[in-house]
Structure formats: C-alpha cells, structure tokens
Amino acid sequence: MTSTTAMPITETPTAAASTSADAIISVRDLTVAFGSRRVLDGLNLNVARGEILGFVGASGAGKSVLMRTIIGLVPKVSGTIEVFGTDLDSGDKERREVERRWGILFQHGALFSSLNVRQNIQFPVREYLKVSERLLDEITMAKLTMVGLKPEVADRYPSELSGGMIKRVALARALALDPEIVFLDEPTSGLDPIGAGDFDELVRTLQRTLGLTVFMVTHDLDSLHTACDRIAVLGNGKIIAQGTMADMLASQHPWLREYFHGKRARAVIG
Amino acid sequence: MSGPTLEQIAKGDGLALCAAGSWTARFAPALEKLVGEAEKLTGSRPNIFIDVSQVSKLDTFGAWLIERLRRALTNGGHEAQIAGLSANYATLVDEVRRVKPAVPLPASGSALTAVLDGIGRNIYGIGETLVALVDMIGAVIAAWFRVWRHPSKFRLTSVVHHLEQVCWNAVPIVVLITFLIGCIVAQQGLFHFRRFGADVFVVDMLGVLVLRELGVLLVAIMVAGRSGSAYTAELGSMKMREEIDALRTMGFDAIEVLILPRMVALVLALPILAFLGAMAALYGGGLVAWLYGGVDPSSFLSRLREAISINHFIVGMVKAPVMAMVIGIVACVEGLAVQGSAESLGQHTTSSVVKGIFFVIVMDGVFAIFFATIGI
Numbered sequence: 001m002t003s004t005t006a007m008p009i010t011e012t013p014t015a016a017a018s019t020s021a022d023a024i025i026s027v028r029d030l031t032v033a034f035g036s037r038r039v040l041d042g043l044n045l046n047v048a049r050g051e052i053l054g055f056v057g058a059s060g061a062g063k064s065v066l067m068r069t070i071i072g073l074v075p076k077v078s079g080t081i082e083v084f085g086t087d088l089d090s091g092d093k094e095r096r097e098v099e100r101r102w103g104i105l106f107q108h109g110a111l112f113s114s115l116n117v118r119q120n121i122q123f124p125v126r127e128y129l130k131v132s133e134r135l136l137d138e139i140t141m142a143k144l145t146m147v148g149l150k151p152e153v154a155d156r157y158p159s160e161l162s163g164g165m166i167k168r169v170a171l172a173r174a175l176a177l178d179p180e181i182v183f184l185d186e187p188t189s190g191l192d193p194i195g196a197g198d199f200d201e202l203v204r205t206l207q208r209t210l211g212l213t214v215f216m217v218t219h220d221l222d223s224l225h226t227a228c229d230r231i232a233v234l235g236n237g238k239i240i241a242q243g244t245m246a247d248m249l250a251s252q253h254p255w256l257r258e259y260f261h262g263k264r265a266r267a268v269i270g
Numbered sequence: 271m272s273g274p275t276l277e278q279i280a281k282g283d284g285l286a287l288c289a290a291g292s293w294t295a296r297f298a299p300a301l302e303k304l305v306g307e308a309e310k311l312t313g314s315r316p317n318i319f320i321d322v323s324q325v326s327k328l329d330t331f332g333a334w335l336i337e338r339l340r341r342a343l344t345n346g347g348h349e350a351q352i353a354g355l356s357a358n359y360a361t362l363v364d365e366v367r368r369v370k371p372a373v374p375l376p377a378s379g380s381a382l383t384a385v386l387d388g389i390g391r392n393i394y395g396i397g398e399t400l401v402a403l404v405d406m407i408g409a410v411i412a413a414w415f416r417v418w419r420h421p422s423k424f425r426l427t428s429v430v431h432h433l434e435q436v437c438w439n440a441v442p443i444v445v446l447i448t449f450l451i452g453c454i455v456a457q458q459g460l461f462h463f464r465r466f467g468a469d470v471f472v473v474d475m476l477g478v479l480v481l482r483e484l485g486v487l488l489v490a491i492m493v494a495g496r497s498g499s500a501y502t503a504e505l506g507s508m509k510m511r512e513e514i515d516a517l518r519t520m521g522f523d524a525i526e527v528l529i530l531p532r533m534v535a536l537v538l539a540l541p542i543l544a545f546l547g548a549m550a551a552l553y554g555g556g557l558v559a560w561l562y563g564g565v566d567p568s569s570f571l572s573r574l575r576e577a578i579s580i581n582h583f584i585v586g587m588v589k590a591p592v593m594a595m596v597i598g599i600v601a602c603v604e605g606l607a608v609q610g611s612a613e614s615l616g617q618h619t620t621s622s623v624v625k626g627i628f629f630v631i632v633m634d635g636v637f638a639i640f641f642a643t644i645g646i
Contacts, residue, residue, distance in 0.1 A: 114613030129298045135335075142334050142369045151370060159510075159610020178295040178329035209362040210329060 023082075024049040024181060024213050025070065030079035031237075032062070032069050039065050041237030043079070047181075052207055052214040054224045056259065057234030063217045064107070066234065067183055070215075071104055083181070100128060102181040103174030107189065109166040111158040117144075117169050118154040124176045143172040148202060164195040168202075175206070184216040188223050196220060200227040221264065233259075272326065273297055276304045284317035287339075290324035293332025305335045309342040318343050323354025333359070334366045399625070402603045410533055410599065413525040425531045432535035436497040437542055443496075444489055444543050445550040451488060452480060452551030456558040469563055473570055474577035476555040481582040485548030486540075487634055490593040493540055494626035498601040501532055502622035505605025506615045514606070524606075533598040540594035541587055548586065581646045589637050596629045 023046035032040040039062040047053050057063045068074040070081055072088065072095070081088045083098050111120050121140045125131070131139075141151055147168040158166060167187060174182050187203070188196035200223050206212055218224060224231055225245055232242040233256060241251055248260050274291040287308060293301060320340060325332070336352060343350035355363060417423045459472035505528060508514050514524050552574075559565040565573075604622035608615050 113611035125295075129295065131298045131302055135298070135302050138334060138338065138369070139331060142330055142366050145369045146330070146365055157611060175330075178331060205365075209358075209365050211358065 022048055024084060025215065026082040027066075027070065028080045028082075030066075030069065030081065031077040032065055032074060033077050038237055040069070040076075043234075043238050045232060045239055045242075047213060047215055048230075049180075049213055050207070050211055051229040052203065052216060052227055054228030054231045055215065055217045055234065056219065056224065056231060058255070061234050062237065063234055064185060067185060067215065067217055071102070071183060072099075100177060101179055102183065103177065103179035105167070105170050105174045105182065105184045105187055107185040109158070109170035111166060111170055111173070113158050116155055116157050117161070120158070120169060121173050121176050124173065128177060139176075140172075143175055144169075146175070146206065147172045148198065163190050164192075164199075167191065167199065171202070175210075178210065179212070181213045181215065184214060184218070186217055186219065188218065188220045193222070196222060197226075199223075203227050221260075274301050274304065274325075274332070276308055278308075281319070284319060286319045286321050288321045288324060289336065290326070292327040293322075293325050293335070294327050294329045295331045298331045301332060301335050305339050308339055309346075318348045318350045320350065320352045321354045322352060322359070323356075325359075328359045328362060330362070330366065333362045334369065337363060337366045337369075399603075402607070403599055406529075406599050406603045409525045410529060410602075413523065413530050417526065417530065423526060425527065428527075428531035429534050429538075432532050433539060435500070436493065436535055437539035440493065440496060440539070440543060441546060444492055444547050447492065448485065448488055448547035449550040449554040451484065452476070452554030453558045455479065455484070455551070456555035457562055460559065460563040464563075470565065470569075470573060472555075472559055472563065473565065473573040476552065476559075477574050477578040478582055480548050480551040480555070481578060481586045483586070483634070485551055486544040486586045486589050486593065487630070489544045489547040490540065490590070490597065490630045491627050493536070493543065493594070494597045494601075494630060495623050497536065497539075498597045498626040499619050499623050501598070501601035502605040502608075502619045503615065505529075505602060506608030506618055509606060509608050510610060510615065529598075529602045532602065533595065536594040536598040537591045540597075541590040544587065544590040548583075585637075585641055585646060589634065592637075593630050593633055596633055597626045600626045600629060 025045070025047040027043060027045040030040050030043040030045075031038065043066065045066075055063055055066070065074055069076050070083070070088075084101060086094050086098050088095055088098065111117075112123065115123065118137070118140050121143055122136050125136060125139065140154060144151060144154060149165065149168050149172070153161070153165065153169070158169070161169065167190075171182075171184075171187070184203070188199050191199060203214060203216070204227055207214055216223070216228065228245070230242065230244060231248050233240050233248070233253075235255060241248065241253060241256055248256060251257070251260075272291045274289065274293050274297050277288045277290070279286045279288060291297075320336060322328070322336060340350045340352055352363065456472055456476055459475050460469060463469055463472055463475075505514075508528070514528070517524050517527060556567060556570050559570055560567055601622045604618040604625070608618045
C-alpha cells in the first residue's frame with residue numbers, strides 16, 4: 001500500500017448545504033398515509049453530511065413518522081428515500097448495509113430491559129463484529145466515557161437508571177458501531193435544563209469528533225439554538241421552511257412566528 | 271475502502287509503526303490482530319512512533335486501538351508517541367484517552383458454588399413465597415372488611431368486567447375440554463370394565479369422578495393457566511409502568527381497586543365454570559356410553575341417579591371457591607413481585623401458573639383427607 005492512495009483526513013462539515021449531490025439522506029416526494037389520512041404528502045428533504053439537522057413541527061404533525069419512515073419502521077405509500085446514495089427499496093442486502101451505518105436513539109431509550117448496560121451497548125457490536133471480549137469491554141467503556149457516564153454504570157439494569165442516564169446509555173448504544181448518521185427522537189425531553197444542556201453539548205462534541213450527521217427531532221428551543229446547524233419545519237405533510245436559526249427568526253410564516261417568537265421562545269432567545 | 275495495515279520501519283535508535291488504511295469498526299477483527307501483535311514488541315529500541323498520518327479513516331474503534339497500543343508500549347518500558355494526527359482525529363484520540371481500563375467483571379465462583387448458591391436461594395425463596403401469600407391473604411381480607419363497612423367503595427363495574435373475562439369468555443373452551451375428557455373417561459371405563467361384564471358401572475365411575483374431583487380440578491387448572499397468568503401479566507405490567515405507584519399517590523388502595531375485584535370475579539367464576547364443566551363431562555360420558563357402550567340414555571340416567579347423591583355434588587362445588595382464592599392470591603402476589611424488566615414479567619407469569627396449579631392440587635388433596643375423615 002502506497003501513500004498516494006491515502007485520502008486527506010480532514011473533512012470539514014459543511015453546514016446549510018442542501019443540494020442533493022452531497023446529501024447523505026435524500027427524501028423525494030415522500031407520501032405516508034394511515035388509512036385515508038395523509039400524514040406526509042409529497043415531502044422533500046436533504047440532510048447534508050456532517051450537519052446537525054433539527055426537525056420541528058406541531059405535535060402530531062408527523063415528525064416521528066418521517067423519522068420512522070426513513071429508518072423503515074413505517075411503510076410509505078410513494079416516494080424514494082436514499083441514504084448514502086443507496087435507494088432503501090433496492091433490496092434487503094443493501095438495506096442491511098445501510099442499517100449498519102446508522103444508529104437510532106428512541107424517545108424513551110428502548111433499552112433492552114433484561115440486559116444490563118454493558119450488554120445493551122455490546123449487543124449490536126457482538127452481532128456484527130467478531131472481536132474479543134476484551135475489546136468489547138474496552139469499547140463499552142470508551143462509549144460510556146464519551147457519553148459522560150461512569151464505568152460503574154455498566155453493570156446496572158435499565159430499571160435502575162435515571163431518565164437522563166437512560167438517554168445517555170441509549171445514545172452509547174446508538175453509537176456502538178460508530179455509525180455515520182444518528183437519529184435522535186426528542187433526545188432532551190424529560191431532562192432537566194442542565195442535563196439537556198449537557199446532552200446538546202455532548203451531541204455537538206460527538207459530531208465534531210466523529211464527523212457524525214445528526215437528524216434530531218426536538219421541541220427544545222435551547223437545543224435548536226445551541227446544537228443545530230440547520231432547522232427544518234414540518235407542516236401539512238410538507239417541509240414549510242428550512243434554514244438556520246436566523247432564517248427561522250426572520251420568517252413571516254404565522255406558525256413559525258408563534259413558535260420562535262412565543263413567550264417561551266423569547267425567554268430562550270431573548 | 272482499503273483494509274488497515276501497520277508497518278514497522280526502523281529509524282535510527284527508534285521504531286516507527288506506520289498505520290494506514292481504514293481504522294474503523296468494519297475492520298475491527300483485523301485491527302485487533304494487528305495491534306495485538308504490535309503490543310508484543312519488546313525490542314531494544316526505546317523510542318517508538320506510532321505514525322497515523324496515512325490513516326484514511328478513523329473512528330472510535332481505531333482510535334481506541336491506537337491508544338491501547340500506546341498504553342501497552344508505554345507499560346512495556348518504551349517511549350511511545352502518536353504522531354501525524356490531523357486536527358479532527360486528535361480530538362477523537364483525546365476523547366478515548368480519557369477512557370479508564372475496563373473494570374473487571376466480578377469474579378464468579380466455581381460451578382459447584384454456583385449450584386449450591388442457587389439451591390440455597392431457592393429454598394430461602396420458598397419461605398419468602400409463603401410469607402408473601404399470607405401477607406396477601408391478610409391484605410385481601412382487610413380490604414374485604416373495609417368494603418363491607420362502606421359498600422360504596424365496592425367496584426361493581428370492575429367486577430363485572432373481570433367476570434366477563436374470566437367466566438363468560440372462558441365458557442366455550444372449558445365446556446369443550448371437559449366434554450372431551452368426559453368422553454375419554456367413559457370410553458376407557460367401558461373398554462376395561464367390559465372384560466368382566468361390568469359395563470354399567472361406568473356410569474357410577476363417571477358420576478362420582480366427574481362430580482367430586484375431575485370437574486372442579488380440571489376447570490381450576492384451566493383457570494389458573496388462562497386467568498391466573500392474565501392477572502399476573504396485567505398487574506406486572508402496571509407495576510413496571512408505575513401505574514400502581516400512581517394509584518397509591520392518588521390515595522387509592524391498590525388491593526381495593528385492582529385485586530379485590532379480580533378476586534371476587536374469580537371466586538364467582540370458578541364455581542359456575544366447574545358446574546358447567548361437570549355437566550359437559552357427564553354429557554360427553556353419557557354420549558359415549560350410549561354410542562360406544564350401548565347404554566341408552568334412560569338407563570344411563572336411572573343408573574346415575576342411583577350411583578350419586580347430592581353429597582358428591584356438594585363436595586365438588588365447595589372446593590371451587592377455595593381453589594379460586596388460591597389461584598387469585600398466587601397470581602396477584604406474583605404480579606406485584608414483577609421488577610422492571612420484560613424477563614422478570616415472563617418469569618413471574620410462568621411461576622404464577624406453576625404455583626397456582628401446584629397449590630390447587632395440594633388443596634384438592636387436603637380436601638380429600640378432610641372429606642374422608644368426616645365421612646362424605
């Protein structure tokens with residue numbers, strides 16, 4: 001192996017890039033319906049490599065539905081979803097390859113209740129990689145350290161953890177295989193402001209160090225303000241606005257005005 | 271993506287370990303082998319550079335293995351340094367540098383100790399189970415008296431709902447199974463009694479067996495499997511999701527709200543089901559006696575009237591509510607013992623059914639001794 005084949009190491013994450021060429025997730029004309037009710041109606045969205053996308057919308061507007069459709073938990077009526085340039089409908093084998101490269105943090109953690117923290121984090125690694133027990137344990141400790149937990153937590157069961165710890169362990173599990181994309185479903189809901197702030201900081205740090213792309217469904221204005229590079233707003237089954245926090249604040253759309261200029265928003269953004 | 275490599279190049283009095291390729295999770299098994307070999311290096315060269323400038327891709331796995339290599343070499347008395355890190359990856363390596371060595375798993379004893387440990391815990395567990403059962407019986411009786419004094423506290427709607435679940439919905443399956451068992455008992459009886467010309471005594475056997483023992487015992491076992499498990503799973507998942515705690519904080523007594531209606535429903539349901547079951551078994555037995563044994567219905571009925579007395583029927587029916595209480599108490603104790611995990615819910619549901627059936631059979635034995643002593 002010669003040095004000429006080596007790629008440049010640095011990859012500066014480009015925020016706000018939204019052409020489909022460098023999009024890591026690209027959703028085209030997506031329609032999802034439950035019975036006759038159309039939840040998503042011809043939705044288009046690009047997520048650029050290395051950015052943190054905050055995804056907002058009214059409760060029940062279908063934010064979680066979009067996330068669950070992208071990761072394949074909700075069937076779609078029409079449209080295409082491409083992740084890493086692979087159409088997710090192209091076959092089971094391709095799909096599994098893609099699934100290995102993303103991690104998901106569910107809203108309530110979805111930790112396996114009969115496994116302890118160590119086993120929860122090791123579960124996906126064991127499934128995909130044949131590595132020694134020693135490396136497994138070391139990687140578990142590395143992940144726990146990264147998400148800011150003490151090594152002693154490793155032998156506890158999910159029912160013995162606090163809400164914030166559950167989120168952190170779930171994030172550690174989502175990161176277990178060093179994914180390139182992480183999906184976070186309301187990561188800071190149910191956390192105290194300090195815990196939520198730490199979590200935002202953590203997501204930022206991980207994005208910087210690991211070059212992660214983060215798709216974050218959230219209602220937390222602080223998170224949107226401090227952690228997200230770009231914000232997309234869902235309404236009537238479509239993306240009604242996307243851009244930086246400044247764009248959102250400048251928007252004249254009535255729902256956006258209420259959301260970003262309401263009483264609570266003023267308290268955060270000032 | 272190219273696989274990872276680690277080359278050794280001598281440099282004066284030092285040694286350079288040149289890492290190249292993808293140091294990522296995908297290649298973790300190969301990486302582990304590479305690093306494992308490099309860790310064993312025990313040369314006379316004091317200075318070792320780990321040169322990572324040719325690494326095309328690095329993630330936590332790669333960064334950790336490089337850091338692990340550095341630690342191993344440093345511990346081996348070398349002067350190890352990581353060189354050629356780009357700014358991006360330097361933060362990642364700094365991140366893993368904070369990782370402390372894995373905490374060793376608590377040492378588990380030998381297999382023999384584990385077996386003895388298990389036996390000891392199980393025997394201790396028997397005592398705990400008995401205490402929990404007595405505790406629950408006491409709590410239910412106390413709740414019963416509270417409701418007795420303030421009948422407005424009685425949850426009739428809840429009782430009716432549970433009655434529908436454990437009684438009405440259970441009728442088809444209970445009747446079908448007891449009917450079939452009645453058929454089988456009659457057929458076996460006929461087959462063997464015929465050899466010494468005692469065909470007609472099949473009716474005696476069927477009547478006594480079904481009314482005294484089989485009807486109620488079979489139905490109780492079915493109810494333990496069907497409703498006991500449901501009670502445990504319901505209460506267990508309510509406990510897991512803190513619903514029972516929520517009730518308590520609102521000033522409700524979980525025993526009064528959740529357990530008493532279930533117990534009342536079960537105590538009413540089991541005698542009804544046992545009666546229906548006994549009738550179905552007699553009907554099935556009669557049908558087989560007629561079609562297979564040639565005992566026509568009128569002689570079957572007259573024979574049955576001679577063979578059984580009201581005592582047989584009473585003996586059977588008296589047992590039913592007691593067995594219902596046993597099943598209900600066991601199911602509720604197990605349900606409230608569920609811990610936070612799905613596995614625990616499964617374990618307690620299993621043990622609810624197993625213990626329920628066990629206690630039903632024990633109670634049946636106790637009743638047999640009692641009735642034999644008083645002579646019915």
